[in-house]
Amino acid sequence: MMFVIFLSLLLLIILITGLIAVFLPRLFGSGILFSAFSFFVVLAYLLLSAPDVAFTEAVISVISIAYYVIAIRELRKGDLE
Amino acid sequence: MKHTFSKRSLFYGGLCLAVLAIMAYSMSFLPSYTEMDTPVHRNVAERYMTQAESETGSPNMVTAVLADYRSLDTMIETTVIFTAGVVTYAMIAIRRRKNYIWGGDEDHETEA
Amino acid sequence: MKQKHSSIILEVAYRLLIPVLIVFGVYVLIHGEYSPGGGFQAGVILALAVILNRVLEPADVKKNYWTYKTIALAGMGPVIYMMTGLLSIPFGGHFLEYGLLPLPVHEVERHLYGILFIEVGVTLGVMATIISIFDSLGKVGDPDERGNLL
Numbered sequence: 001m002m003f004v005i006f007l008s009l010l011l012l013i014i015l016i017t018g019l020i021a022v023f024l025p026r027l028f029g030s031g032i033l034f035s036a037f038s039f040f041v042v043l044a045y046l047l048l049s050a051p052d053v054a055f056t057e058a059v060i061s062v063i064s065i066a067y068y069v070i071a072i073r074e075l076r077k078g079d080l081e
Numbered sequence: 082m083k084h085t086f087s088k089r090s091l092f093y094g095g096l097c098l099a100v101l102a103i104m105a106y107s108m109s110f111l112p113s114y115t116e117m118d119t120p121v122h123r124n125v126a127e128r129y130m131t132q133a134e135s136e137t138g139s140p141n142m143v144t145a146v147l148a149d150y151r152s153l154d155t156m157i158e159t160t161v162i163f164t165a166g167v168v169t170y171a172m173i174a175i176r177r178r179k180n181y182i183w184g185g186d187e188d189h190e191t192e193a
Numbered sequence: 194m195k196q197k198h199s200s201i202i203l204e205v206a207y208r209l210l211i212p213v214l215i216v217f218g219v220y221v222l223i224h225g226e227y228s229p230g231g232g233f234q235a236g237v238i239l240a241l242a243v244i245l246n247r248v249l250e251p252a253d254v255k256k257n258y259w260t261y262k263t264i265a266l267a268g269m270g271p272v273i274y275m276m277t278g279l280l281s282i283p284f285g286g287h288f289l290e291y292g293l294l295p296l297p298v299h300e301v302e303r304h305l306y307g308i309l310f311i312e313v314g315v316t317l318g319v320m321a322t323i324i325s326i327f328d329s330l331g332k333v334g335d336p337d338e339r340g341n342l343l
Binding site: 138170 | 225226227228229231232260261264267268271274275278288289291301302304305307308311314315318319321322323325326330
Binding site: 051052054055056059060062063066067069070071074 | 233234237238240248
C-alpha cells in the first residue's frame with residue numbers, strides 16, 4: 001500500500017513538472033524543468049526496480065540539457081531560425 | 082513579466098489533456114503491477130530468469146537479453162543512433178557550409 | 194590543457210570532473226555485464242567528458258572540430274559490432290553466435306567476450322554520435338584549407 005501511494009505521488013509530480021515544462025514561456029527555464037522532470041522519472045524507475053533504465057534516463061537527461069543550452073544559445077544569436 | 086496564453090497554445094494544451102485522458106482511461110485495462118498471470122510473464126521470461134546466467138555467463142539479466150538473446154535488435158539500434166548523427170550533420174552543418182562557400186544573403190558565417 | 198579557463202571555479206571543476214568521468218565511463222563499459230550499465234551509458238558518459246571540455250572553453254579560442262571525422266568514428270561502432278557478428282560464421286555458427294568465437298576459453302566465457310566486443314562497438318558509436326551532434330548544434334569552427342567549415 002505504501003508502494004502504491006508513493007508511486008502515485010511520484011507520477012503526479014512527474015505530470016505537473018512535465019506540464020509546466022511544456023507551457024513555460026521561457027526556453028531556458030523549460031529546459032531546467034525538463035531535467036527536474038527526468039529526475040523524478042529516474043526515481044519512478046528505481047521504485048519500479050529497473051536500475052538499468054534509471055541509469056540510462058539519468059545519463060540521457062544530462063546530455064539533453066547540454067543540447068538544450070547550446071541550442072538556446074544559438075537561437076538567441078539569431079544563427080538558426 | 083505578465084504572460085497570456087495564445088489561442089493556439091490553449092488548443093494544443095487541450096489536445097494534450099484529451100490524449101492524456103484517453104491514455105489514463107486505457108491504462109485502467111492494463112494488468113496490475115504484481116500480477117503473475119499475464120502473457121508477459123508466461124512465455125519467455127521464465128527462461129530468461131532461470132537460464133540466462135548459465136547460458137550467457139552474465140549475471141545481469143538486462144545485459145544478457147540486450148546483448149546476447151536480442152543482439153540483432155541492439156545492432157540495428159546502434160545503426161539508428163548513427164543515422165541520427167548523420168541527419169543532424171546534414172540538416173544543420175552542411176547548410177551553414179553552403180552559405181559560407183556561396184555567400185548566402187544572411188550572415189551564417191563563422192563568428193569565432 | 195593548454196589554455197586557461199575563464200574562471201577558477203570552472204577550471205577546478207574541469208580538472209576534477211574529467212578524469213572521474215573517463216574512469217567511470219570505462220568502468221561502466223567493462224563492468225556492464227555484472228552491474229547496471231553497458232555500452233550505451235558508457236558511451237554517453239565518455240562523450241560527456243569531451244562535451245565538458247567544449248563547454249568550458251573560453252569564447253576566443255580558435256575551434257576546429259572536424260565533425261565529418263567524428264561521424265566516421267561513429268560509423269566505426271556498428272562496423273565493430275557487425276564484424277564481431279560475422280566472425281563466428283567461418284567457424285560454423287550463425288550471425289552473432291558468440292559460443293563459436295575463436296577464443297581459447299570455455300564456451301560460456303566466450304559469450305562474455307562477445308558481449309564485451311559488441312559493447313565496445315556500441316560505446317564508440319554512441320560517443321562519437323553525441324559529440325558530432327553537439328558540434329553540429331554548437332559553434333562553427335574555423336574553415337580548414339579547403340574552405341570547409343565543419
